[in-house]
Amino acid sequence: MRERRNTYLALAAVLLFMVFLGVALTGEPVKDAGGKDLSARPTNGPEESCTGCHELTPEVLTWQVSSHSKIPCTSCHDIDPSRYNSAHSNEGQAVTEKKNLTVPIKIAEAIPNAVCEQCHTSNREATVSGDLIIPHDRHSAAGVLCVKCHSGVVHAKIADRGLTVNGRLSDLDAWNVDEAKKVSTKYFLQPSMWVCLECHRGANVTRECSACHTSIDTLLSHEAPTWKADHGKTARTGIGDCTKCHVIPGERQFITPSTGDIAADFARAQSFCYNCHLIRPEMHGESMLAIHPARVAERGIQNCLTCHDKAKPKTGKNITATYCNQCHWL
DSSP, X not given: XXXXXXXXXXXXXXXXXXXXXXXXXXXXXXXXXXXXBGGGSOOOGGGHXXXXXXXXXXXHHHHHTXXXXXXXXXXXXXXXXXXXXXXXXXXXHHHHHHHTOOXXXXXXXXXXXXXXXXXXXXXXXXXXXXXXXXXXXXXXXXXXXXXXXXXXXXXXXXXXXXXXXXXXXGSGGGOOHHHHHHHOOHHHHSOOHHHHHHHHHHTTOOOOGGGTBSSOOOOHHHHSTTHHHHHHHHHHHOHHHHTTTSOOXXXXXXXXXXXXXXXXXXXXXXXXXXXXXXXXXXXXXXXXXXXXXXXXXXXXXXXXXXXXXXXXXXXXXXSOSOBGGGXXXX
């Protein structure tokens, strides 16, 4: 009798193994009632209410590969995900069309410091590399929000970078863990020097190097009154000095194909350069049409190509819409 029971158990085990083997070989995914592949959805226990939303896939994946992956979404975001469920239900279709819902989904208010201070303290000594000075206590006392500096710590600023609305990753189905890791580079996870400088500029706070660095008092060249006008010339003779600070780690340093001018190639590849260059300079006056031949003769056409192109620029070239061949045939 015992031998017969053991035989039945062995047969059952073999059949069960064959079922699992068949599923593995066919690769048939598990789908919901609407045919959605559930195996492709990121899940993590209590966060299922957030991970079940197709529009939040990029945010969920970047959260999963971040240092906060063990922290539930609702510990930082004071929202009830269930109130968005009607957006895709039959009764919610009219509401969806009326509101014209888009991605990325944006939170209405910035995360308050009290949320961060559940785990962190403003009195901590930051363990940063190099010679940086980071007085968390002074920033907290001044009412600076934690997320003002640390906005990318979880989601790598994917919304600010436009990754979910432009390019290949605007297709939400293109997102997976590997893509999340690729976009979650150190530069976007941690505050950069430009975050500090722009905040200090807006708050009219000192931007002296010594305010944030122990080993750099100031950059005399940058303090010169003619620096704004002359920095392009300086870049052409010593671009290596520029790349020490003015680069985004992991991103390209120069555009290709080259314009023929190394300073222009560098400026077009760096957001902090071209964002400024897209602003019309005072030297152009009210109208550049009459004076630009003299400017070109004085400075050289390569100087113009820092902000302009000869032919009509393609999308994403980080230059102005004004180009030479609007009037010329170069």
